[in-house]
Amino acid sequence: MSRRMKLDSSIILQKATEIADEQGLDQLSIGQLAEKLEVRPPSLYNHLDGLNELKQKLAIQGVKKLHEYMLQAAVGRSGDDAIRAISKAYLQLVREHPGLYDASTRFPDANDQELQKAKESVVQLVLQVLDAYHLQEETAIHMVRGLRSILHGFSSIELIGGFGMPLDINKSFTILINTFIEGIHTVAMNEDKYMEMND
Amino acid sequence: MSRRMKLDSSIILQKATEIADEQGLDQLSIGQLAEKLEVRPPSLYNHLDGLNELKQKLAIQGVKKLHEYMLQAAVGRSGDDAIRAISKAYLQLVREHPGLYDASTRFPDANDQELQKAKESVVQLVLQVLDAYHLQEETAIHMVRGLRSILHGFSSIELIGGFGMPLDINKSFTILINTFIEGIHTVAMNEDKYMEMND
DNA sequence: TTGCGAAAACTAATCAAATTAGTTAAAATA
């Protein structure tokens, strides 16, 4: 094995993902990454512009992987089932790749085109799932935001160990999703009423 | 004004809060804080143990203020109204003190007694509000987790500018809370069924 | 096969921020 060919973008990203997932995103540093790749820190600058660019790439990877998981889960399902499936997939991704997920919520550059495109594809997927409820377009978007809030909220609280009490966390999740689904049914039945409410 | 008496813990915390709220928690540094307080960085070490301790104090302050806001909002209300009120208060706190709130979710030491006590008081408040629904104790705790997930999720997505589409964000919030409330009603009506579900 | 040019590694140096050590001045108090 020659001294060359040691690094390339994808190997760097791969190792960075491992560090972030195993030790937390904040522990990811150029120094540690270089050490794990058995090169000197400055060598990494031949492949990327710095720590920020690396974190941006992690963020994009994170959103893409989230979409992947959710898409897989949604295949062949519809309605309540599909919502449950994509929700479980979301939580699963966060549990398997906590660092990557964290990166996908704390990126250096929110205007990055690739990042926005990746996010948009997640939104579109959820909108498709919600089609089954025949909501007005605007309502559907509100519901996407709602589900996203639920999933992000639950996942990130779990991630920081925020659920203190000794009570089954998976059950909390299931109940939360089911409660939301029941809510959608009720709102869908009388959509105009809810869309008029002001607080 | 003498050279002495410049600093004390509460002034430091106050100024740190301002920096975190105005420029983001990540911009809070010993250097900048010292500059705003017109002292040299090492002087701060006479009053606190370092950046981590400062962030821990911010976290505690954040949770306490959150409790304050929610408590105020809950006074004199019950049931659905109370849930709407504490939810609005939560979002309001996040909007008025984004840095403080951020700190309250990214603390250096999760085992800190004072922090845990503050968090617990928020949980108890929400449990009291949920009393009106006469849920089983376990169900109630799941619902607290659910509401907390919703509030944290929505707030933090808003904070990072995550709601892309041009659609009224306050309306999204109202609808989300109302959808969850309707869900609670449905679940409360047939509690055992939902508590048995496994996913 | 040789040797050039680019790519990618390296060492050394710089910069920024937190922190620690050691010193000094101001204030509180005996």
Place this chain on the structure above:
DNA sequence: TATTTTAACTAATTTGATTAGTTTTCGCAA
């Protein structure tokens, strides 16, 4: 007033990221 304590200071250290400048290695064309 003299002593003790507190809280500021300067100077030095440490840790990371990053940049500058150099050297090595590789692919390829003569």
